[in-house]
Amino acid sequence: MCFKTRMARGTDIQIAQSFDITGDFLAGRIRHELSPDDLSHLESSIADERRLKDREKLVTRGETLSRSAILVSGFMFRTLERGGQRYIVGIHLPGDFVDLHGLALGRLDHDVVAAGPAKVGFIEHEALDLAMAERPGIARALWFATLLDAAIHRRWIQMLEQLDAPRRIAHIFCEVQTRLGMVGKTNARAARTPFTQTDLADMCGVSAVHANRAVSRLREMELAEIRRGTLYTKDWEALREYASFEPSYLYANNAKTRSPVEA
Amino acid sequence: MCFKTRMARGTDIQIAQSFDITGDFLAGRIRHELSPDDLSHLESSIADERRLKDREKLVTRGETLSRSAILVSGFMFRTLERGGQRYIVGIHLPGDFVDLHGLALGRLDHDVVAAGPAKVGFIEHEALDLAMAERPGIARALWFATLLDAAIHRRWIQMLEQLDAPRRIAHIFCEVQTRLGMVGKTNARAARTPFTQTDLADMCGVSAVHANRAVSRLREMELAEIRRGTLYTKDWEALREYASFEPSYLYANNAKTRSPVEA
């Protein structure tokens, strides 16, 4: 909630606000379509913050929610528990509203847990309802954000239907790298995450042992080296091709990924 | 767009309208939370209708949409094409807005095709935008409908991560049967669909040959008999248990499926 002003880089000299909590919301997607006023309104709606430890659960499925959380830093998972086994059905990274589906649905059908240390900001549902009623741009943005999740879900379904384990892991890292890029947290050579091989296994629907062999396979093929959650590669393009990764489903606002039909 | 009036059954004697096109929209979920006025408004927003033949494509991914379609009768699939292979990532049945995600996202990331003969009604995006601006209940309902899709996507992800082929097929039919029940199109003993075994294969991420063996397996175990898209069973409960089907993710409005946390 601390506002700083600074000069923006580039040809257009303008005053830009720094949004400590909501600054990554929809960045790289349709953030630019929100008015400065809407952006300030969102940031000032933050009622509270909280730091989460590794594996700490923020939301349990079924509970009634009165506020929603936006991820400020770190990673989180959407998980479903089933017979003692954990299934990861989605990944959150900074800028994501991690439990926004609970606003429209009333309750969540899954858990939301931290992957590594994380920090979230809270907005009361009351404040969100009010903001949506008064500001169509915010209503549209929140809807968009949840449907982006749905689009990612669909690609995960297709990924699970199509790819073998090494390709699934490659695809997941390609997605994470691309999404990190949208919020300006990317690193050219490496995708840094706190994911263990067990986490990867639970995303891919394979055993931890097999996830390990899949990681080894990527190394043998010299496509990528994964060490303690960080994927290193010299050739992102080769990795993307191997995983059939095609980023248009992430609805980035640049021309390249916006191209409607790509092989 | 023909309105009939009739007496509703039950203790409350009241005048009920018959909504030929939108009558199944969110039925069994939060339809009852919409005002009669909102319901009439939706029905009267229908600008056009169209009949689709088996496998006819209604929406191609990437195209710009100016209206959305609600499925009136029949079945449709969300599909993703990839290297000549088709992947089914979702099933639509009557009452579903089949391409509503395109309204908030601007374009769809997948195709929408008919499974068997189908009929849809269209509402212009302009009309939907207006309805949402003036009627918060409609805005909320449309958001809810899309997030229901997302919840189903999540369960599919988990189903693909957890279950083998026969269980996936059983799970899909359990879901279809439950969803058909919500719109009052269920049959006690059988779940009727136009799905071929190739369709089932493309939903489950297995080959058509293996889908056939999975179907045979369900027959051998005397859990279900699947003939030409129709699943017959004498024991739905056994089938549900076999598939680990637990319907709370469908957000039905009855107490049973609304129970927040179930094993």
Add this chain to the structure above:
DNA sequence: CGCATCCTTGAGGGCCATCAAAATGCGTGG
């Protein structure tokens, strides 16, 4: 009755599960 689609069955091989055990890395405390 002929054709197209769908379903069924067999054989050989690859991906992945499970069980078991060892090695590695990392934080903590002595």
Add this chain to the structure above:
DNA sequence: CCACGCATTTTGATGGCCCTCAAGGATGCG
């Protein structure tokens, strides 16, 4: 600095699920 405990990663062996290729049988429609 080292010892220790713990989570994570790695490796091997055996078996099951699912793949592809191939061919035959059933079903429905004109």
